[in-house]
Amino acid sequence: MTQLQSLRGMVDLLPEQTRRWQAVEAVVRAQMQRWCCEEIRTPLLEVTELFARGIGEGTDVVGKEMYSFIDRGDRSCTLRPEGTASVVRAALQNGLLAQGVQRLWYGGPMFRYERPQAGRQRQFHQIGVEWLGVSTAASDAEVIALAWDLLAELGVTGLALEVNSLGTPEDRKLYRSRLVAWLEERSHALDSDAQQRLQTNPLRILDSKHPQTRALLQDAPTLEQSLAPSSRARFDAVLEALQDLAIPVQPNPHLVRGLDYYGHTAFEITSNQLGAQATVCGGGRYDGLVQQLGGPPTPAIGWALGMERLLLVLEAAAQVDPAGRAAQLVRVQGPVAYVVHRGEAAARQALLLCRGLRQRGVAVEQDASGSAFAKQFKRADRSGADWALVLGDAEVERGVVKLKPLQADVGEMAQEELPVADLDRLALCLGH
Structure with a gap:
């Protein structure tokens, strides 16, 4: 009889690995408690419309990567590919927004049908933060500081923060028209994925990893050039608050997030612990998502980090500094x-x-x-x-x-x- 195997991209966490995860999760839990973030746990399975409406039908996640099926009640259901839409849905359904500002965090498995690779599987795990009802530039800096301080507490070194402003929907509409016009004149130089995105989600071309497309984009118009004065002033306030917090920041005009609901501040935190600079945490502001999912206009900001990638970074840090914080976390503790x-x-x-x-x-x-x-x-x-x-x-x-x-x-x-x-x-x- 053939021995059964796990599905591709679905990885077992054996006891030794699980102990490492638990050590990291304990640090996360303690950090969230200090920042007065409350844990929320949402179902793995949601109606497909939640992600189609929230993430955006033109995104790769919705178009290519979701695990969706029709259940026995003839409903289209989807294993959650990310956590934000589920948290917002839960907050709306359970009346949390009527109780004031919500500082929430979550952890657990997500599912995307993509090519498995180091630090990225089809069932992967995220830890994320969602602050609902906060609108100031200072709150943007504060939630970034939470991510920065958590990674530092875990022993991740070589950290770098990149930020960009995606502006308002009006800013992005103006920029989109300028970018599309510029790219259409040079469409012959785009890779095939970028040519397809030009018709569906042109801003995602800015996040292309294709060398030829990336080289072409160096001369492309930037979103910064299309920001209204109020959007520009808000972004400057975020940068100033980060400077006050002594968090080094690098503005990146080509930084976009892969999901449609982001606006204004977008950011990524990277580490050089794996050699090349690798993203360990990303997020941004998504003021329109709550209303898009049927709630009142509500400002919001959040971020997520991938546990699989984080553990790779910590293991690399432990190799560099065997006596450091990361080494303490990934070291397997034996019995007394x-x-x-x-x-x-x-x-x-x-x-x-x-x-x-x-x-x-x-x-x-x-x-x-x-x-x-x-x-x-x-x-x-x-x-x-x-x-x-x-x-x-x-x-x-x-x-x-x-x-x-x-x-x-x-x-x-x-x-x-x-x-x-x-x-x-x-x-x-x-x-x-």
């Missing part, structure tokens, strides 16, 4: 104690010992093989435990357990044996 035992009486005592220590907050792994002590000690070394707790017939008879340090930094015990019944003392000796 590993119980080695042989014999029926020792096995019964080991069961009691392990449970008692676990009840006192000690992470304990028990060897269940019954093999020779030498083999058990090898497994204890591989486990990464600080201590081996040894029980044999002699120890059981005398009512003691032997403690053997497995790591150089835990030191030597002045007393190598302790009463096995004195669990409080034993836990204290193990550092708990």
